[in-house]
Amino acid sequence: MTDRVCVGAIAGSFGVQGEVRLKSFCSDPLAIADYGPLWTEDGSRSFDVRLTRSNVSGGVGVRLSGVATKEQADALKGVQLYADRDRLPSLPDDEFYHADLIGLTVQDTGGAVVGTIRAIYNHGAGDILEIFAPGRKSALLLPFTLANVPTVDLAAGKVVADLPEGLE
The missing domain is CATH 2.30.30.240 (PRC-barrel domain)
Structure with a gap:
């Protein structure tokens, strides 16, 4: 088992103020903000997540800490985000990550x-x-x-x- 679990991916920028469209892999898509900070796969960057919109083209609109411009948001397209395993809810015996x-x-x-x-x-x-x-x-x-x-x-x-x- 790994210390982090992939909980979402950045699908692209949203607007011109640095918001991103985030595809959540959580059973409750809005819960992704509860598991932060979220990390890039290599662990080199972390982001605090603040929900801004609940339904944006198949994802959720969020603001990520340190992302303030459309160009910064565009550069993150395709990046998968990981949560520390200990921040995730425990699962019943018949469910698995x-x-x-x-x-x-x-x-x-x-x-x-x-x-x-x-x-x-x-x-x-x-x-x-x-x-x-x-x-x-x-x-x-x-x-x-x-x-x-x-x-x-x-x-x-x-x-x-x-x-x-x-x-x-």
Whole structure:
């Protein structure tokens, strides 16, 4: 597990006074301001976040400390922002931060290694695990449901997957 979790990304500038449009990855998009300061991926910069608008083209409008001009805001487009893990809420036993799942080994119900979780996607119908297996031409895409993934063992660094017929 990492000390920081990606909670959003800067989608671009908003207006001419240094506001940015922030795509929040939080279940409550407005809660992103509660987890500050937010850090760049390399940890070289941090920003205090103040919400200014609740719905701006698929994101939220925010002011970041140290960003006062449109040019400064434009330069941050695409930057992912991370919150310290201890600032985030704890989760129930059956919920996980994506950052905790990426990199885990995936085993089938017989214990054979299937691959490693490389990414997690959600296009609106639920999370999908992208499982990379050396020697395969393409990654496996497995819906992250209790039926397909009955066991997640973060301490052991693995998940057990009951692969649907034809996905093996």
